[in-house]
Amino acid sequence: MTLTPLRPQTTTDHLSLLESHAVYILREVAAECERPVLLFSGGKDSAVLLHLAVKAFAPGRLPFPVMHVDTGQNFPEVLAFRDQTVANLGARLVIASVQEAIDRGRVADPGPHGARNRLQTVALLDAIVEHGFDAAFGGARRDEDKARAKERILSFRDAFGQWDPRQQRPELWQLYQGRVNAGEHLRAFPLSDWTELDIWQYIERENVALPPIYFAHEREVIRRDAMWLAVNEFIQPRSGEHVERRLVRYRTVGDATCTGAVESDAVSVEAIVREVATANVSERGATRADDRFSETAMEDRKREGYF
């Protein structure tokens, strides 16, 4: 079924309100929690989140480190962008490494071509304990997934890092309260009320830098699970699949083994805004194999402590 979406007209005002709300959340959590950390993957949402965090505390320095949960299966362009961004800011980068978790025997090695997305939870929770973080800012948005649509802006995690969707704290007005006992922590989602289009309009307005893979480029890809997957050290054609060169871009950036590209000729932010405004498929639906395992894939991962 294909319907022509009635998506937003371009307005500017709502961006200022979303921006102000996100900055308010960043400042509240930074003030109330002892050791917050900002999760930064190098993707567009976390780039916007980091941009907002910098604005919230300028001209001061970021009052918390940034953390990358590194699956060890990255797009090299994204890692380069991560390092450049962090260096420009003079921020402290903590790397929670899935490879290390595998090497230490914390999790089983899924093999050279196995998806490591789920293993990120272990690396993330281990790092939270090791560094004593009591709050982690994430760039998740409620419009991404039906389980995320249910989550509070300040989302409580128990001593095992679990999210219990049946027992969420009431969250009234903008009175975000971040108290936790030792061992528990919070996830804070300042971009909760942003849509994919809001993100792109904001990137356009603020000139937020992004890794180049978000823009249309030629790449060797194969067709698998109704997605275009880049051929790289993690993804090799199986029998029956053939490699093609196509003009593609990424709508989301995750683990290189399970993130698909979309066909696109959008080479500028402006063109992407136009493309997103008329898209018929959601960003996760178009590009994430990890959400397709089951009806409640995201909820199940979140319950275990995923982002």
Place this chain on the structure above:
Amino acid sequence: MELTTDILRLATIGSVDDGKSTLIGRLLVDTRQLFDDQLDAVVNASERRGVGDLDLSFVTDGLRAEREQGITIDVAYRYASTPQRKFIIADCPGHVQYTRNMATGASTADLALVVVDVAHGLKEQTRRHLCIAALLGVRGLVVAVNKMDAVHWSSAAFQGVVDEVETVAGELGFDAITCVPTSALLGDNVVDASDHTPWYTGPTVLEALESSDAGAWTNATNGPRLPIQWVLRQPGGGRTYAGMVNGDTLHEGDAVTLLPAGIETTITALNTLHNGADVRAGAGLSIDVALADETDAGRGDMLACAPLPRVTREIAATVCWFGERPLVTGSRLRLKHTTRVTPARIVALDGVVDVATLSVETADELRTNDIGLVQLQTADPLVVDDYRDNRVTGSFVLIDEVTNATVAAGMVGRAAFL
């Protein structure tokens, strides 16, 4: 008003099974807000669970338990936009044990979308929700008198519910009420006008939402306030004070009072996130300001223009109690108000609200989901307005000292209808 916005925040309210989630699903599907894959997923889930071709409630009921049990447990937020405006939709649960989640969804709403099953009329739970929405300062109602298909589109049945709703809404002091006869299931009068209701000439639900006056958050009758969140050190030694404006618009050059200290000073510079140095900022904008005088202002303090808020350690308030254990005189809690957290004690319990009659009865405890009137004492002074004048400086939450759970929503003062 300086800062107009085309975002309308709305929350669905009403009793369980009256059709709230189905109505939101219908609204989103018929305005083509769902992506193809999201719609396919709803169709697949409906088939898999044997609930027909397309169970529209699955658009928002996204948790496993919700789909298994066919109920809404917690608020789902959905985003929609039409050429008229953007919508942030909170689809709230109807069950009494999830009232805390309904209050969460309604606390930030400009407007309530009430859903009433035409065959059952206003149930106690619908009255409770209307009462909470009124307490929370929601001024406008769009009422979907739903399941009209089940009463053969009877205009008399519709009118019966309208009369009931208007009586209750009048008592609760809502400003604007639009009642629409709907079938969320079949789509009548939700986005498209129905052929089954020739006797109805009013707007569809969508038209009512598009044309309603948003205003609840910005409807301030008092001066600008800036609760200080964070102190920013400027190069060269100065400081600016960061926070989000509420109440009226704050201007560069305004004479302000730093509270609770009571120090009078002037805003010498005002920075917005978007423009940097600016001359004014309206409610909902995060800004930072410089002051003419050296002060020791910090987080928890407030800058305000006349008419000034009160500085007090004693508050009479209306609370919605969500705690598992009852609230009694003498209970010790933590209280968060604007950017200040302080220990608090309940010094008197003035009564509990009977949501059916809106009368206040004497009580010696508040049980889970009760609405009550209390007197509180706080360790530190608070800078408050009455909730009816300002939803930010008039609101607080109570926090359990041991579990850190949020156990109550509090509103300074007493609603006019109590």
